[in-house]
Amino acid sequence: MTVDLPPAPAQLDTPARPRRIPPAVLLIAPSIVFMALLLGWPVIQGVLQAFRSDDGFTLEFVTRMVQDPYFWPAVRNTLLLIAVMIPLQFAFAITMALLLRSNPRLDKVHFFVWAIPLALSDLAAGLVWLSIFNDRGYLNSVLASLGIDTIPWLAYDNPTTLFLCVLVAEVWRSTSLVLVIVVSGLQGIPKDYDEAAQVFGAGFWQRLRHVTLPLLKPSLQVALILRTILAFQTFAVAQALTGQNFPLVVGETYRWYTGLQNPNVAAALALVILVASMLISIFYLRALRDKGQEGTR
Amino acid sequence: MTTTRIVDTPPARPAVDEAPLKRQRRNRALLQAACILISLFMLVPIYLISLAALSTRESLNEFPLSLLPTNLSFETLRAFLGSTGIIGAFGNSLIVGLGTLLISALIGVPAGYALARFAFPAKEPYQLFLLFTRALPIVVLSVPLARLFLTVDLYDTTYAVILLHTALALPTTILISASVFLSVPIDVEEAARVFGCTPAGAFLKVVLPMALPGLAAASIFTFVMSWNEVLGASILTLDHRTLPAQVLTSLSDSPLAYRFAGGFALVIPSIIFIAFMRRYLTNMWGSTIR
Numbered sequence: 001m002t003v004d005l006p007p008a009p010a011q012l013d014t015p016a017r018p019r020r021i022p023p024a025v026l027l028i029a030p031s032i033v034f035m036a037l038l039l040g041w042p043v044i045q046g047v048l049q050a051f052r053s054d055d056g057f058t059l060e061f062v063t064r065m066v067q068d069p070y071f072w073p074a075v076r077n078t079l080l081l082i083a084v085m086i087p088l089q090f091a092f093a094i095t096m097a098l099l100l101r102s103n104p105r106l107d108k109v110h111f112f113v114w115a116i117p118l119a120l121s122d123l124a125a126g127l128v129w130l131s132i133f134n135d136r137g138y139l140n141s142v143l144a145s146l147g148i149d150t151i152p153w154l155a156y157d158n159p160t161t162l163f164l165c166v167l168v169a170e171v172w173r174s175t176s177l178v179l180v181i182v183v184s185g186l187q188g189i190p191k192d193y194d195e196a197a198q199v200f201g202a203g204f205w206q207r208l209r210h211v212t213l214p215l216l217k218p219s220l221q222v223a224l225i226l227r228t229i230l231a232f233q234t235f236a237v238a239q240a241l242t243g244q245n246f247p248l249v250v251g252e253t254y255r256w257y258t259g260l261q262n263p264n265v266a267a268a269l270a271l272v273i274l275v276a277s278m279l280i281s282i283f284y285l286r287a288l289r290d291k292g293q294e295g296t297r
Numbered sequence: 298m299t300t301t302r303i304v305d306t307p308p309a310r311p312a313v314d315e316a317p318l319k320r321q322r323r324n325r326a327l328l329q330a331a332c333i334l335i336s337l338f339m340l341v342p343i344y345l346i347s348l349a350a351l352s353t354r355e356s357l358n359e360f361p362l363s364l365l366p367t368n369l370s371f372e373t374l375r376a377f378l379g380s381t382g383i384i385g386a387f388g389n390s391l392i393v394g395l396g397t398l399l400i401s402a403l404i405g406v407p408a409g410y411a412l413a414r415f416a417f418p419a420k421e422p423y424q425l426f427l428l429f430t431r432a433l434p435i436v437v438l439s440v441p442l443a444r445l446f447l448t449v450d451l452y453d454t455t456y457a458v459i460l461l462h463t464a465l466a467l468p469t470t471i472l473i474s475a476s477v478f479l480s481v482p483i484d485v486e487e488a489a490r491v492f493g494c495t496p497a498g499a500f501l502k503v504v505l506p507m508a509l510p511g512l513a514a515a516s517i518f519t520f521v522m523s524w525n526e527v528l529g530a531s532i533l534t535l536d537h538r539t540l541p542a543q544v545l546t547s548l549s550d551s552p553l554a555y556r557f558a559g560g561f562a563l564v565i566p567s568i569i570f571i572a573f574m575r576r577y578l579t580n581m582w583g584s585t586i587r
Binding site: 023024025027028030031032034035038039041042043045046049095096099100102104105106107109110111112113114115116117118119120121122123124126127128129130131132134136137138140141142144145172180184226229232233235236239240243250253254257258263266267269270271273274277281 | 328329331332336338339340342343345346349358360361362363364404405407411412415416417423426429430431433434435436437438439440441442443445460461463464467468471496521524525526527531544545546548549553556557559560563564566567568570572574575578
């Protein structure tokens with residue numbers, strides 16, 4: 001009985017706690033209101049816009065979207081771009097991060113240079129590579145002065161080179177985001193693990209596969225989610241490089257909205273992106289949880 | 298036993314296997330070469346767009362193009378800057394960027410502080426909500442917002458773009474400023490309280506000055522995001538376009554020289570931004586991993 005007494009003074013202290021909640025709520029309330037108004041509300045409106053006409057629910061806009069000759073090529077291009085670009089740029093970014101980790105000379109300069117595209121818009125990247133890939137651009141100039149036949153990289157009847165050009169420009173621009181996330185993840189891993197594995201005779205690939213990559217997993221997952229969602233939104237690169245010749249889903253939204261003046265179909269297209277992004281995020285988060293992610297955080 | 302070992306080693310010494318050392322040296326050299334190659338891959342396109350933007354129109358029409366700066370002139374750039382709407386678009390970009398920075402800091406920094414310092418009931422859902430909003434594509438917001446802004450007479454104003462960009466930047470601002478505040482030890486704040494500061498005073502006089510560099514980096518980050526955003530800005534405006542939106546909408550009917558000059562005008566600020574932010578790059582992105 002007397003043992004139950006000590007909790008009593010502690011309970012006297014607790015009334016101070018409920019009072020601590022109001023400042024936190026006051027501090028976060030504006031952000032919640034703002035985001036509800038400018039993020040939540042438009043999403044609901046977007047769904048309504050895509051499925052509602054003057055006389056109630058309709059699938060008219062979705063049908064028009066699907067029947068548009070550019071729709072399926074746009075979907076295919078977007079998926080193809082993501083499927084090729086993401087693995088490529090992750091391999092590239094991990095290589096770059098490991099190179100930086102080995103303390104090369106001028107590593108600060110290299111990191112700065114590799115991070116520059118982080119602040120570049122995809123429109124800028126498209127224009128930069130346009131100067132290289134256009135018919136009379138720098139790449140063809142080099143080819144011509146070497147005596148090799150020039151190639152019409154951006155010709156509409158050359159889908160392979162079109163894809164390659166967009167791919168190179170996007171990898172060039174967006175790998176730095178992955179790089180910075182991976183570098184900061186590597187900074188959080190003590191070198192001891194790697195050295196211990198080395199002492200026990202593990203080769204470079206073994207250490208990468210069994211020590212570094214598993215420890216990097218949280219960073220890689222964040223990078224993967226961010227990059228995939230951003231990759232769905234790729235658009236201005238293709239617009240700057242190819243005009244309409246390499247349709248992407250977001251580019252189609254832009255075309256329906258500005259060119260064809262049809263916000264409803266544009267909203268339906270936007271929903272395609274939204275659903276795809278959601279599914280990808282959920283998929284990654286699932287995959288993340290299955291592998292016992294709780295331990296690292 | 299021991300003596301035999303000692304006797305054994307001296308003859309081995311001259312025959313020291315130098316292969317690992319050589320291999321290590323060769324590996325170092327290869328590493329350096331790989332770094333330089335990647336840097337070239339990053340820099341050469343920037344060099345080429347600068348070259349294209351700084352060449353005369355005539356020299357751009359030559360083929361093959363010269364890869365060396367033989368014919369530098371500001372004619373193309375001047376023509377680009379002189380074309381209609383570009384100077385105004387620069388101004389609009391600045392206004393939108395600064396406005397976004399300001400509003401998202403005003404709303405986001407307090408929320409970040411709350412996230413870092415207080416335990417509140419809905420903290421976990423709130424953080425999940427933030428993560429979720431980062432996944433919202435810009436297109437999904439832009440099209441319905443355009444209609445909303447039309448009804449409230451905000452369409453085609455810089456305010457509309459500021460609001461959109463703030464909504465996009467806010468989750469990141471909150472998460473980054475939360476991690477900045479986490480890095481300020483709570484002890485100094487408590488010390489200030491002990492010596493008689495009010496909570497607000499402790500925040501303003503002690504915590505804020507210590508958090509300021511990190512918050513400044515986060516603001517530049519917000520500004521860059523707004524400066525680069527193309528799609529939303531071009532959907533929400535007609536006459537008050539930001540620079541990327543202006544360049545995008547005039548793409549199809551403009552000569553190559555104009556596009557190169559536009560690309561150059563978009564590239565140069567980003568180099569400056571990264572130069573300012575480079576110390577914070579990994580901290581900021583590392584901190585968003587939560």
